[in-house]
Amino acid sequence: MKTFVNPEKSRWSQILQRPLMDVSGLYETVQGVLNEIKQKGDSALRKYTLQFDGVDLEKLQVSEEEWTEAERQVEPELKKAIELAANNIEKFHGAQKTEIRKVETMPGVSCWQKAVPIEKVGLYIPGGTAPLFSTVLMLAIPARIAGCREIVLCTPPGKDGSVHPAILFAAKYSGVKKVFKLGGVQAIGAMAYGTESVPKADKIFGPGNQYVMAAKQLVSINEVAIDMPAGPSEVMVVADKSADPAFIASDLLSQAEHGADSQVVLVTNNEELAEQVKAQINLQLEKLPRKELAEKSLKNSVLIVMEDEQKIVNLINEYAPEHLILSTKNYSELAERVFNAGSVFLGNYTPESAGDYASGTNHTLPTNGWARSYSGVNLDSFIKKITFQEITEEGLKSIGPAIETMAAAEQLEAHKNAVTLRLKRILLDEG
Ligand SMILES: NC(=O)c1ccc[n+]([C@@H]2O[C@H](COP(=O)([O-])OP(=O)(O)OC[C@H]3O[C@@H](n4cnc5c(N)ncnc54)[C@H](O)[C@@H]3O)[C@@H](O)[C@H]2O)c1
Numbered sequence: 001m002k003t004f005v006n007p008e009k010s011r012w013s014q015i016l017q018r019p020l021m022d023v024s025g026l027y028e029t030v031q032g033v034l035n036e037i038k039q040k041g042d043s044a045l046r047k048y049t050l051q052f053d054g055v056d057l058e059k060l061q062v063s064e065e066e067w068t069e070a071e072r073q074v075e076p077e078l079k080k081a082i083e084l085a086a087n088n089i090e091k092f093h094g095a096q097k098t099e100i101r102k103v104e105t106m107p108g109v110s111c112w113q114k115a116v117p118i119e120k121v122g123l124y125i126p127g128g129t130a131p132l133f134s135t136v137l138m139l140a141i142p143a144r145i146a147g148c149r150e151i152v153l154c155t156p157p158g159k160d161g162s163v164h165p166a167i168l169f170a171a172k173y174s175g176v177k178k179v180f181k182l183g184g185v186q187a188i189g190a191m192a193y194g195t196e197s198v199p200k201a202d203k204i205f206g207p208g209n210q211y212v213m214a215a216k217q218l219v220s221i222n223e224v225a226i227d228m229p230a231g232p233s234e235v236m237v238v239a240d241k242s243a244d245p246a247f248i249a250s251d252l253l254s255q256a257e258h259g260a261d262s263q264v265v266l267v268t269n270n271e272e273l274a275e276q277v278k279a280q281i282n283l284q285l286e287k288l289p290r291k292e293l294a295e296k297s298l299k300n301s302v303l304i305v306m307e308d309e310q311k312i313v314n315l316i317n318e319y320a321p322e323h324l325i326l327s328t329k330n331y332s333e334l335a336e337r338v339f340n341a342g343s344v345f346l347g348n349y350t351p352e353s354a355g356d357y358a359s360g361t362n363h364t365l366p367t368n369g370w371a372r373s374y375s376g377v378n379l380d381s382f383i384k385k386i387t388f389q390e391i392t393e394e395g396l397k398s399i400g401p402a403i404e405t406m407a408a409a410e411q412l413e414a415h416k417n418a419v420t421l422r423l424k425r426i427l428l429d430e431g
């Protein structure tokens, strides 16, 4: 981890630059695969699954036998943990439902909005380096609560053509019935265009690597809606001397182990703590099975010693981390000043892993600074809001002249007439 002490504001964006990916040719390659999927459907899906995932699949959809076998293979302890997490995710997202509230903006003019589920949703569950069955819960549970009629899930097949049993268990538990063994561009293309076996979705959700991200961006131009740019995981920890260096190191490593392109950042006002965290990272890293990935990610990671608290707040808001951990004595006060972050974890006993798995909040969050403008996945992501209005004759008499004046000023005579004709009729009826 590179260390910086009180860096000037003018250097922040350079110091905190996210790992640069070589995207030369990426969009052309991905567009080429998407075009072929659009034209050739399932046969293109099979071709690219063989090329990118090394499996020759006859059937793309998970079969009844595979569902049953998965249920048998998952250990009871894991099933219980998944059920606990699902329960909390359901509670948190269920509480995001809103009631219809009719507003009388003027006497006789009533307006309201109704939440309507997006009919068909496609969920992508990454599977390249780890079977992220927790992401199944994060996407499928809110989709079910929202009332989406069709939920399709795609995830990359393993080398033996199977889907990890915990992914299938979590999918069944969350109410998903259609799972396809498709990863990367194949999955996104299939759900965007629809093929012989994969139904077309209205909106595609889920994180993924650069191929997944590029494919989502390309199909969103004129084919299908997408949730947000959710790429390589990242965490920023802000800590003072009240924090525990071992806890901080474990939080940093928890996101570093996601992949070589993840980024973790520690900001502290205490140089001694910074040194202790470094020592703890070295100690804990040794025991990690994904040490190699975490080590690579630590190379893009940064440790900043900064004394001024307002500067720390400015730095958080400029970086807009996917995850922010506040391990300082005054974390509640500090949290009030954060306006750019995907999800915030408060105090020494709130590890970021809690939000990744089981506390109830969603872990599909905006990365790469997109927290400046996007929220993480939530119930609203699966919902459209339709507005309704009803105007009585009395209401139109009150509001009509303003509409007529505005329409005339915009030189839109037909708009004006739609009111004028009605007002004339009301006057006639009134005699
Ligand atoms: N932001 C979030 O909310 C969030 C949540 C979970 C995971 N993540 C991130 O998601 C990512 C998951 O990535 P992953 O790679 O493990 O899994 P993935 O499922 O996103 O990608 C695997 C697929 O990539 C495709 N692929 C691989 N090499 C290719 C190539 N050369 N050309 C074309 N396609 C190719 C393959 O089809 C494969 O199935 C990580 O970066 C992780 O940090 C983010």
Ligand SMILES: N[C@H](CO)Cc1c[nH]c[nH+]1
Pocket: 132, 134, 135, 232, 233, 234, 322, 356, 363, 364, 365
């Ligand atoms: N931290 C990831 C989101 O950035 C989500 C995840 C899934 N499993 C473990 N972690």
Ligand SMILES: [Zn+2]
Pocket: 233, 254, 255, 258, 356
């Ligand atoms: Zn994680």
